[in-house]
Amino acid sequence: MSSIRARLRPRPMPLNIFPDMEGLPRIILTEATGSSAEVLLYGGQVVSWKNERKEELLFMSSKANWKQSKANRGGISVCFPQFGNLGSLEQHGSARNRLWSLDRDPSPLPPSDNQSSVDLIIKSTGVDLKNRPCSFEFRLRISLSAGKLILIPRVRNTDNKTLSFTLSISNYLSVSDISEVRVEGLETLDYLDNLLNRSRFTEQADAITFDGQMDRLYLRTPTKIAVIDHEKKRTFVLQKNAMPD
Numbered sequence: 001m002s003s004i005r006a007r008l009r010p011r012p013m014p015l016n017i018f019p020d021m022e023g024l025p026r027i028i029l030t031e032a033t034g035s036s037a038e039v040l041l042y043g044g045q046v047v048s049w050k051n052e053r054k055e056e057l058l059f060m061s062s063k064a065n066w067k068q069s070k071a072n073r074g075g076i077s078v079c080f081p082q083f084g085n086l087g088s089l090e091q092h093g094s095a096r097n098r099l100w101s102l103d104r105d106p107s108p109l110p111p112s113d114n115q116s117s118v119d120l121i122i123k124s125t126g127v128d129l130k131n132r133p134c135s136f137e138f139r140l141r142i143s144l145s146a147g148k149l150i151l152i153p154r155v156r157n158t159d160n161k162t163l164s165f166t167l168s169i170s171n172y173l174s175v176s177d178i179s180e181v182r183v184e185g186l187e188t189l190d191y192l193d194n195l196l197n198r199s200r201f202t203e204q205a206d207a208i209t210f211d212g213q214m215d216r217l218y219l220r221t222p223t224k225i226a227v228i229d230h231e232k233k234r235t236f237v238l239q240k241n242a243m244p245d
């Protein structure tokens with residue numbers, strides 16, 4: 001009986017991995033409604049997310065060049081073990097400049113179906129240990145489903161010392177003219193204005209609109225914010241869990 005059950009269990013489809021134009025491994029995730037996402041092992045960066053109408057939902061800088069071995073602005077990137085310049089490490093940490101590996105043992109998460117999700121891993125290197133003497137494993141699951149892209153970062157301290165780090169998931173969304181965009185969910189929050197030497201202010205507006213460059217770090221953000229693009233008639237809902245700041 002057990003052998004019949006084993007034979008009937010659907011075998012996971014292999015991952016779609018292709019070398020891109022620069023020869024770097026690129027994983028393509030797909031799901032039943034036709035949406036797709038592309039992930040580079042370099043940086044563990046999501047570089048494309050298309051909806052079922054094949055419209056690109058993420059911004060990617062036209063200057064992006066992965067051959068230079070430096071982080072490229074765009075998509076969705078992971079900042080670890082340091083967010084921004086809040087520490088002595090390079091801006092936004094080293095994870096976005098590392099070549100990640102496929103994680104074949106992503107326990108305790110349920111196994112992925114390999115077509116619509118991928119598990120990646122990096123482990124601390126000598127350089128990390130020089131700057132932060134505590135070894136770690138950093139896992140990232142990227143899952144695509146209809147209308148949704150979920151990133152689950154997990155950090156494991158593999159040492160017997162305390163591991164301190166900061167972590168962020170940076171989303172670069174594709175929007176129409178910035179004057180057509182409104183952000184809801186940040187009203188009444190305090191923020192640090194990076195264009196004014198991180199001075200602290202309290203948001204007074206009902207919603208955030210843009211009439212010029214803005215570079216702010218909002219504090220104690222809620223679990224959900226909405227980015228509404230009037231021209232494209234599209235709303236992104238950004239949701240976070242268990243990531244207090």
Ligand SMILES: O=P(O)(O)OC[C@H]1O[C@@H](O)[C@H](O)[C@@H](O)[C@@H]1O
Pocket residue numbers: 071072073084091092194215216
């Ligand atoms: O340009 P980078 O290094 O990818 O960082 C992205 C952004 O990260 C934010 O934390 C900074 O406030 C911005 O100034 C910066 O542009």
